[in-house]
Amino acid sequence: MTSRRQFLAGLLATGLVPTPTWADAGSPQFLSAAALSDGRYVLCGIGADQDILFQIPLPARGHAAAAHPTRPEAVAFARRPGTFAIVIDCLSGTPKATMTAPEGRHFYGHGAFSSDxxxxxxxxxxxxxxxxxxxxxxxxxxxxxxxxxxxxxxxxxxxxxxxxxxxxxxxxxxxxxxxxxxxxxxxxxxxxxxxxxxxxxxxxxxxxLNPSLHKNSIRHLDVSASGVVAFGMQWQGDGDVAILAGMHQMGGAVELLAAHADQLRDMRGYVGSISFSPDATLVATTSPVGGVVQIYDVDGKTLMHRITVADAGGVAACDAGFIITTGFGELGEINQGALQLAKVAELAWDNHIVPVGV
Structure with a gap:
């Protein structure tokens, strides 16, 4: 794949091929930052079959990434409170630009492209x-x-x-x-x-949120095709948390996703990532500190599945249901509450796995 990317990149430079697309970079379905066993950091492209299509070096630990909607180009953000983001040509595997936060600013590790x-x-x-x-x-x-x-x-x-x-x-x-x-x-x-x-x-x-939940930090988002927003939270208060996830659509009221106190306790007050299922009937939340994935039923607004996954980090929708990543280098799928994990590389995935082309 690396040779093919370099070949296409060379043709592009001569003007002999049209503007490349994500297909030219191997059609990755997801992007995720990771740490290699030797301490180096990379941004990886992950295929539909959970194979790693490319590993592109990063200068420091990454957090999330933003995938350009059409070009094989990604922005890898430093972990908060970082002041840099690297624009990467995923076809050639080389940096295109470095974005530096202005004086008096730092990034929070996330970004989004306009539709064009x-x-x-x-x-x-x-x-x-x-x-x-x-x-x-x-x-x-x-x-x-x-x-x-x-x-x-x-x-x-x-x-x-x-x-x-x-x-x-x-x-x-x-x-x-x-x-x-x-x-x-x-x-x-x-x-x-x-x-x-x-x-x-x-x-x-x-x-x-209700004032009683003002210490529940709204951190991570996913959006369904119909514009419903799912949000995951991180509890900053003392004692047990009452809620860790919710939904909202513009013009409407917040809908909270309920679970029993002992189930929420498993999450240790921390949602690392959140995702709708492909049909938006389920919402999955991960807790790397709790080592658990919890899946809510959207219609019932209640917890449906609880799955133990050590250092569970990233979660996103895939054909089978959900794809997840762990800090132990595992990629896995959750389908109807059943988990299948496979260790694919000697690396540690960071907290997010980002869909390409959405």
Missing amino acids: GQWLFTTENDYEAGQGRVGVWDVLAGYVRVEEFASGGVGPHDIKRLPGTETLVIANGGIDTHPDSGRTKLNIATMAPNLSYVHNGQLIETVA
């Missing part, structure tokens, strides 16, 4: 002001930063585009941090997470 791939949106912290921002980068100009706008809250983490629109949904986790304090959380007593919806840089809707 012309713009990239990045979640950022204005850490002196203690406010969330979204950076706007001109892709066609070589990932040049051209604008920014308010995220609608504090500590914006994940960001997604609603299908068929240019509207962005942002998970404002509510937690204020500052590089001088590392990853220390500075405002737990007053944190106020929310979901914000933004169109053309303008805030059009904000949805907050």
